Amino acid sequence: MRIGVLALQGDVDAHQEVLRTLGVEGVSVRTPSDLDSIDGLVLPGGESTTMSMLLDSSGLREPLTEWVSERRPTLGTCAGLVLLADRVTDGRDDQVSLGGLDITVQRNGYGRQKFSFEGDVAAPDLGEEFDGVFIRAPRILDVGASIEVLGRLSADGEIVIVQAGAIIGCAFHPELSGDPRLHARLVACANAGNGPR
Amino acid sequence: MANSTPSSSERATGTFRVKRGLADMLKGGVIMDVVDADQAKVAEDAGAVAVMALERVPSDIRRDGGVARMSDPELIEKIQETVTIPVMAKARIGHFAEAQILASLDVDYIDESEVLTPADESNHIDKWAFEIPFVCGATNLGEALRRIGEGAAMIRSKGEAGTGNIVEAVRHLRSIFGDIRKLSLADDAEVYAMAKELRAPLDLVQEVAETGVLPVPLFCAGGIATPADASLVLQLGAQAVFVGSGIFKSEDPSRMARAIVEASTHYEDATIVAKVSRGLGDPMRGTEINALETRLADRGW
Numbered sequence: 001m002r003i004g005v006l007a008l009q010g011d012v013d014a015h016q017e018v019l020r021t022l023g024v025e026g027v028s029v030r031t032p033s034d035l036d037s038i039d040g041l042v043l044p045g046g047e048s049t050t051m052s053m054l055l056d057s058s059g060l061r062e063p064l065t066e067w068v069s070e071r072r073p074t075l076g077t078c079a080g081l082v083l084l085a086d087r088v089t090d091g092r093d094d095q096v097s098l099g100g101l102d103i104t105v106q107r108n109g110y111g112r113q114k115f116s117f118e119g120d121v122a123a124p125d126l127g128e129e130f131d132g133v134f135i136r137a138p139r140i141l142d143v144g145a146s147i148e149v150l151g152r153l154s155a156d157g158e159i160v161i162v163q164a165g166a167i168i169g170c171a172f173h174p175e176l177s178g179d180p181r182l183h184a185r186l187v188a189c190a191n192a193g194n195g196p197r
Numbered sequence: 198m199a200n201s202t203p204s205s206s207e208r209a210t211g212t213f214r215v216k217r218g219l220a221d222m223l224k225g226g227v228i229m230d231v232v233d234a235d236q237a238k239v240a241e242d243a244g245a246v247a248v249m250a251l252e253r254v255p256s257d258i259r260r261d262g263g264v265a266r267m268s269d270p271e272l273i274e275k276i277q278e279t280v281t282i283p284v285m286a287k288a289r290i291g292h293f294a295e296a297q298i299l300a301s302l303d304v305d306y307i308d309e310s311e312v313l314t315p316a317d318e319s320n321h322i323d324k325w326a327f328e329i330p331f332v333c334g335a336t337n338l339g340e341a342l343r344r345i346g347e348g349a350a351m352i353r354s355k356g357e358a359g360t361g362n363i364v365e366a367v368r369h370l371r372s373i374f375g376d377i378r379k380l381s382l383a384d385d386a387e388v389y390a391m392a393k394e395l396r397a398p399l400d401l402v403q404e405v406a407e408t409g410v411l412p413v414p415l416f417c418a419g420g421i422a423t424p425a426d427a428s429l430v431l432q433l434g435a436q437a438v439f440v441g442s443g444i445f446k447s448e449d450p451s452r453m454a455r456a457i458v459e460a461s462t463h464y465e466d467a468t469i470v471a472k473v474s475r476g477l478g479d480p481m482r483g484t485e486i487n488a489l490e491t492r493l494a495d496r497g498w
Contacts, residue, residue, distance in 0.1 A: 050458070
C-alpha cells in the first residue's frame with residue numbers, strides 16, 4: 001500500500017508522519033510519473049493559489065483531474081478541500097479546482113490568521129471528537145445530495161468533514177493534531193479495490 | 198510548549214498550535230518582500246505563499262541608511278486589499294507598540310526583524326502577549342531557542358539581508374543544524390552544559406535533544422537571489438524561503454519570482470531547477486560581505 005502526498009507546497013511532512021504512524025508508505029507527488037505507483041492520494045494544507053499555479057507548471061493538473069473524476073481514493077485537508085470543491089468563492093479568478101466534491105467552499109471563510117482557531121469537531125461515525133485545528137480555513141457553504149456529512153463543529157454545527165465515495169474532504173488539519181482517523185479511512189478506501197493503475 | 202485546550206463550546210484563537218499551524222502551511226513556499234500593492238500582485242501572480250509588506254527592501258535600507266521603521270498602516274491595508282494570500286509585516290526588535298499596531302491591522306504574521314533599526318538593545322518583544330504569531334531571525338541554535346522561549350512560532354535564519362549573497366544564510370543554517378545534531382547525540386548530563394553554552398531555556402534544549410528538530414518550522418532568509426540559492430538552502434534543511442531584494446531588484450521580477458517558486462517545489466530535481474533558471478536576465482547585483490559597513494545579522498541577541 002502506497003499513499004501519495006501532493007508535495008507542491010504545504011504541510012506535506014505532517015501528512016507523511018501520520019501515514020508513517022499507520023504503517024503506510026507515503027510518496028511525495030511532484031510530477032505526473034509519481035502517480036503511477038500509488039493507491040491513494042492526500043492533498044495537503046497550504047496556499048491553494050500557489051498549489052493551483054504549480055499544478056499547471058508541473059503538468060499535474062490533467063492527470064489529477066482525471067484521478068479525481070475516476071473517483072480514486074483521495075483525502076483533502078484545508079487547501080486540499082478547496083482543490084476538491086466543485087465551487088469556490090473568494091478565490092482568485094484564475095484559480096481552478098480539480099473538483100470531485102459537490103460542495104461550495106468559501107476560501108479563508110473564517111477570516112485572517114487572527115480568527116484561526118482550535119475547536120472540537122463532532123464526528124459520531126468516526127468515534128470521539130476531533131481536536132480541529134482551523135488555519136485560515138475554507139468554510140463549507142453548501143453540500144449537494146451526493147455528499148455524506150461526517151463531521152460538524154461541536155459549537156455551532158457547521159459542516160467540516162464530508163465524503164462522497166472514496167473522496168474525503170476536511171476543512172481543518174487532523175495531521176497537525178496527529179489524528180490518523182481520516183488517513184486510516186483513506187487507506188481503507190484504497191484497500192477496498194482500487195489497485196495501482 | 199503551552200497549548201490551551203478549547204472547551205467544546207468555543208473557538209480557541211491564538212493558541213500556539215494555531216500560531217505555528219500557519220507556518221506549517223507555508224512550508225515549501227516562497228514569502229516575498231513587497232513595498233506596494235503592485236508588487237504584491239506580481240508576487241501573488243507568481244505563486245508566493247505570502248507577502249512581507251515593508252517600506253523599502255533591505256538593499257535600499259542599506260543604501261539609504263537612517264532609521265528603518267514599521268511600514269505605514271495605509272500601505273499594509275492596501276496590500277491586504279489587493280491579495281488573498283497571507284500578509285506579514287515587520288516590527289523593530291523590542292518595539293512592542295509597533296507590533297500592537299500591526300496586530301490591530303490583522304496582519305497574518307509579525308516579523309520582529311533585524312532589517313529594521315532595533316528599538317530595544319536588551320529585550321525582544323514578549324510574543325506570548327499577542328494572538329498574532331511572530332517570526333524572528335536567528336544566526337544559531339541558542340538565539341533561535343531564546344526567540345521561541347519568548348513566543349516566536351517560526352524561526353528564519355537571518356543570513357545577511359539586502360546583499361544577494363547567500364554565504365551568511367548558509368553559515369547560519371549549518372550552525373543551527375550542526376548544533377541540533379550535536380545535541381541529539383548528547384547524554385542527559387551533557388544537555389545541561391549545552392543549555393548553558395547555548396544560553397537557551399533548558400526545557401527547549403531538552404526538547405530539541407529528544408526530538409532532533411526545532412520546536413517550530415525553520416525557514417531561510419537573507420541573501421537568496423536565484424532559483425539555485427533557494428534549492429541550496431532547502432537541501433540544507435530550511436523548510437521555506439523568504440526572498441527580499443532578490444526579486445524586485447532583479448531585471449525581470451515577475452519571471453524571477455516564478456522561477457524561485459518552481460525551484461522551491463522541485464529543489465531536489467536539478468533538471469527542473471536548471472530549466473527555470475534559463476534566460477532569467479540579471480539577478481540583483483549583490484555585495485561581498487567583507488565590504489559591508491553594517492551587518493544586520495548582528496542585531497538581536
